[in-house]
Amino acid sequence: MPTDSTMIRVENVTQRFRVIHDRPDSVRALFSKFFRHKTTYHDFDAVKNISLEIPKGQTLGLIGRNGSGKSTLLKIIAGVYQPTSGKVSVKGTLAPLIELGAGFHHELTGRENILLNGLLMGYSKREMLEREERIIEFAEIGDFIDAPVKQYSSGMYMRLAFAVATEIDPQILLIDEILAVGDSQFQQKCFERIENFHCSGKTILLVSHAMGQIRQHCDRAVYLERGSIIADGSADEVVDAYQSTWSAEELESARTHAVRP
C-alpha cells in the first residue's frame, strides 16, 4: 500500500516506441509516401505495464540484460520520457546520472559548466555558486577548473560531472551504469559517496551489470526481462535468480557490451 515514505511510485507504466521502417525524414520521402504507400512500422513496448514503489532510504538495483528496459524505466522516472500510459510520481529533488556530463559544453570552462549543468537540473545560480568550491574539491580538478572541459582527461571530465550531480544534494539519485567507467580509485570514491547518500537516508536507483556492486550496495533488486519485472526482492535473492538464468559467460559478454543508445 502506498505510504508517505514512498519516494518514487510507478503505476502501470508502459513505454511504447514506434519503430518506423523507412521513416520519411525529408519532404521528398514524405510526398512519395503520401502518393505511393503507407509507412510501415511496428510498435515495441520497451517497458510493459510496470508498477514499482521505492520507499525513502532504499537503494534499489535494476538488473537485466541489454534491451530489457532498465534504461528506459530510468528515463521515465527521470522525466525524460513521458510514458505512453501509466503514471509516475516522484517526491523530492532528483539527480539523474544517466550519462555523466550530458549537459557539459566542451568550449566552456569547468566552472562555467558547473553552473550551466546545475541550472539544467533545475537549481538556481545561487545554489550552484554556494556549492562550487565543494564540487571543485571533490572532483580534484585543481587549476584546470578554468580551462575548457575539452582539454580535460576523460577521468577529470567524469569526476567533475559526478561531483556536480551529487554535490547538489538530491533526495533521489538515479545512476545508469556510469560507474563501469573510470579508474578504480574514482569508482571507489563514487561508491563511498553513494554509501554516504545511503546512510543519510536518500533513495538511490542503480542500474548495473556488475552483480558484485548490486550485492554490495543494494537493499533490493528488480530483475527486468523484455520490459517486465521477472523478480523483485532482496538483492542477493534476485541476483542469484538472475545468475542462475544466465551463464557466467553470457553475463560477462552483456557486461562488456553494455552500450547505451
Added chain:
Amino acid sequence: MIELVRDTYRYRELIWALALKDLKIRYKRSVLGFMWALLNPALLMLVLTMVFSTIMRFPIPHYAIFLLSVLLPWTFFSQSLSYAVESIVTNGDLIKKVKVAKLVFPVAALLSNMINLLLSLIPLALLILIMRHPFYWTWLYLPVPLLALAIFTLGATFFFAAANVYYRDVAHILQVVLSAWFYFTPIIFPLDMLPAQYQWLFKLNPIIYVINGFRLSVYYGMLPRAQSIIASFVCAFISLFLGYRLFRKYQNSFVFYV
C-alpha cells in the same frame, strides 16, 4: 500562453546562461572576441555607406542609415531563426538525458541575438553622428518595435524549431524562405517606391508593420500611426500564439525524434 510566460520566468537563469554560452562560443578563439559584436555591424555599415554613396546612388539622402535602420532588425530576425531552427536538434543529446523545459533553447537563441541587435545600435548611432543625420528623440520609441519584433520572432522560432525536429528539410527551406522574404519586405527600398497596384501585396507581409516602426523612428524621426502599431502587435501575437501552440503540442515527443 500563461504557461510560456511562467516557464520563461522560471527558467530565466538557465535561458540567460544558455544565451551567454551561445555568444561566448560564437566569439571564442577570435582575437577580438566579443568586440566582433560591435565590429561586425560597424564594418557592414562601412561597406554599405561606401557602396551607396559612390557606386550606387539612390535618390534617398543618407541611404546607409535608411537601409540600416531596418536591416539590423531584419538581421536579428533572420539570425534568430537560423540559430533557433536547429536549437532542439543540436541539443538532442541533452534532451535525451536530462529533463529540461524544451522552450529554453529557442528562447535562448532569441535572447543571444537580441543582445547582438542591441549592441549593433551603438555603431548605428555613431554612423548617424558621423554622417550628420539628425538624431531624433523618436529613438526613445524603439523599445516598442523591439518588443513587437521579439514577440513576432519568438513565435516563428517556436514554429521552425518544432517543425525541424520532424523534417530536417525545414532548416534548408527556411534559408530560401528568408531570402525571398527579404526582397518581399521593404528593406532596401521604401514601400512607396513600388507601383501602387502592388502595394497591397506587400502589406500582407506581417513583418512590415514592425519594420516600419524602426525606419520611421530612426530615419524619419516620426512615430508610426496607431493602426500600424496595433497591426504590428496583432501580427506578433498571432505568430507567437500559432508557433507556441505547435511547439507545445509536440514538445513531449521531441525526445523520440532528435
